Amino acid sequence: MxxxxxxxxxxxxxxxxxxxxxxxxxxxxxxxxxxxxxxxxxxxxxxxxxxxxxxxxxxxxxxxxxxxxxxxxxxxxxxxxxxxxxxxxxxxxxxxxxxxxxxxxxxxxxxxxxxxxxxxxxxxxxxxxxxxxxxxxxxxxxxxxxxxMPLPSHEALAVFLDRQFEGWPQRPGVSANSLASKLGEISFAEALDFCQTVRRQHILSLANRELEDILREQVELWTSRVIATSDASRPSEAASTPKRSKRRPEAAIGRRRGTSKTL
The missing domain is CATH 3.40.50.300 (P-loop containing nucleotide triphosphate hydrolases)
Structure with a gap:
């Protein structure tokens, strides 16, 4: 590029x-x-x-x-x-x-x-x-x-997370490398969404909660979501052995630099 x-x-x-x-x-x-x-x-x-x-x-x-x-x-x-x-x-x-x-x-x-x-x-x-x-x-x-443009490697994700930490008022108490391991294989956009969620919760707490505690809570929610999604995508025993049935179910252009124009 x-x-x-x-x-x-x-x-x-x-x-x-x-x-x-x-x-x-x-x-x-x-x-x-x-x-x-x-x-x-x-x-x-x-x-x-x-x-x-x-x-x-x-x-x-x-x-x-x-x-x-x-x-x-x-x-x-x-x-x-x-x-x-x-x-x-x-x-x-x-x-x-x-x-x-x-x-x-x-x-x-x-x-x-x-x-x-x-x-x-x-x-x-x-x-x-x-x-x-x-x-x-x-x-x-x-x-x-x-x-x-594949999913980021573990190393690239850790670098991206560390850059997000730099804009926070304090360090989160966990390394970017460790957090990357806990989040697993995700896109940059998902990693950004996660970091922004943590930051929002910290702002809304009015500094009454430690950033490290909020981060730990969000990691647990993230992990439970991933497990739930994995379980939902796995076919159940009943679904994998269906019962027999007598019947067979048969630009315009959008301009992004201050103004917009459409043709």
Whole structure:
């Protein structure tokens, strides 16, 4: 990502040598691990507007309507250097070989890929997906950077928690490494939610409760929730051996830098 930002900042030098900066990024992985944050960080580093594609205003019910709206979207994006962000990209860039999809969807995907190819290099396109396996095979070739965003490792989670502790009025009385072990395999977003819950409870206690006690209480609640979820997902004996039955049950664009605009 640092290389891409440097290429964008020094694009004139690259163009003087007949090359263009990279400007298409595909991010894949489970939710809550920073895909949207990376797109926003690129816009911040380049000091350009950040546009998010709204599928509810983009996909039409009539033949050819979606392609018309896509054309308007890309025509607008070309007018200014910006970061164009497609969240949940699999909802529009899905595999064309899927027999369950209609011909209209296949035409939309083909048109979308053609439009992405035609974007100038000063428009940084970032696509994010939680289901990389659903993307059309041709989508992957369109993006110069293809980065996986998996769940954080134990070490990365501990670093993230320690950074949260730095903003607290006092140390929690437990190491970030120990807390990471107790929370288990979670996303950065879940870890942030946990830390914010602890901080809220400490604020509401008006400093009448120790931060360490609140943290211990929240860890116990977290652990019980995880156990309950695990038990609920495990099939019961009765469910695993069903009784016999006589009958068989048959974008518009949202702009995030102070103002918003919709097409």
């Amino acid at each position: 640092k290389q891409l930002i440097e290429e964008q900042h020094r694009a004139d030098l690259l163009r003087a040598h007949g090359m263009q900066p990279r400007h298409r990024i595909l991010l894949s992985g489970p939710p809550g691990n920073g895909k949207t944050s990376i797109a926003e960080a690129v816009a911040e580093a380049l000091a350009v507007p950040f546009f998010t594609v709204r599928y509810d205003a983009l996909v039409g019910s009539f033949l050819g309507e979606t392609n018309t709206r896509l054309a308007r979207l890309f025509d607008y994006a070309r007018t200014v250097p910006c970061v164009l962000f497609f969240d949940e990209f699999d909802s529009i860039g899905k595999e064309r070989g899927d027999s369950h999809e209609t011909g209209e969807i296949k035409r939309v995907v083909s048109f979308l890929l053609m439009q992405i190819d035609r974007l100038p290099s000063y428009v940084v396109t970032v696509a994010a997906t939680n289901h990389a396996e659903l993307l059309d095979r041709a989508v992957w070739r369109r993006f110069e950077l293809r980065l996986a």
